[in-house]
Amino acid sequence: MTNQPAQVVWDGHRIARAVARMAHQVVESNAGSRDLVLLGIPTRGVLLARRLADQIRGIEGSDVAVGELDITMYRDDLRRQPTRAVGRTSIPGTIDDKVVVLVDDVLFTGRTVASSLDALKDVGRPRLVQLAVLIDRGHRQLPIQADHVGKVLQAPAEARVNVRLAEIDELDAVTISMPEA
Numbered sequence: 001m002t003n004q005p006a007q008v009v010w011d012g013h014r015i016a017r018a019v020a021r022m023a024h025q026v027v028e029s030n031a032g033s034r035d036l037v038l039l040g041i042p043t044r045g046v047l048l049a050r051r052l053a054d055q056i057r058g059i060e061g062s063d064v065a066v067g068e069l070d071i072t073m074y075r076d077d078l079r080r081q082p083t084r085a086v087g088r089t090s091i092p093g094t095i096d097d098k099v100v101v102l103v104d105d106v107l108f109t110g111r112t113v114a115s116s117l118d119a120l121k122d123v124g125r126p127r128l129v130q131l132a133v134l135i136d137r138g139h140r141q142l143p144i145q146a147d148h149v150g151k152v153l154q155a156p157a158e159a160r161v162n163v164r165l166a167e168i169d170e171l172d173a174v175t176i177s178m179p180e181a
Helices: 012-029 044-060 111-121
Strands: 007-011 036-040 065-068 099-107 128-136 148-152 160-164 173-177
Touching: 007 012, 012 044, 012 128, 012 148, 012 173, 036 044, 044 065, 044 099, 044 128, 099 111, 099 160, 111 128, 128 160
Parallel strands: 036 065, 036 099, 099 128, 128 148
Antiparallel strands: 007 173, 160 173
């Protein structure tokens, strides 16, 4: 089964605007950036966390702690999937009693976020955990909801939604493709 050619549904300009808007939402919902830690879920969540931190720095005039949280060993599909290489977890200082914003590119079933919450328990005890995602495409299998969303994208469950970021993909875009029957 192959995929049809990907259709661009969001370009780099719209992604940049969404990240800026999400940064404002994060700052407003937390009354500033004090005690804020952004933890990206590899791979593109880390890049988005860095972009959010840059935007927050522009709003608040101060740096925001940014790290990455590898969830490989916390996934609930390890028995089904081929062995994955364990990624890097890099926590900037302590997260105890901080506001942690988990950042990912696409929220789909909720299983990745559930795994990240399990991983987070092993590195500290935040005061509050929020979720920021660029794309929320629905079709949840777990009761997970994002606090900060760039775009809700209605797509069939079988569709493939990809976020492409210039740091790895040479351009910024959100694409959707459907498998061929």
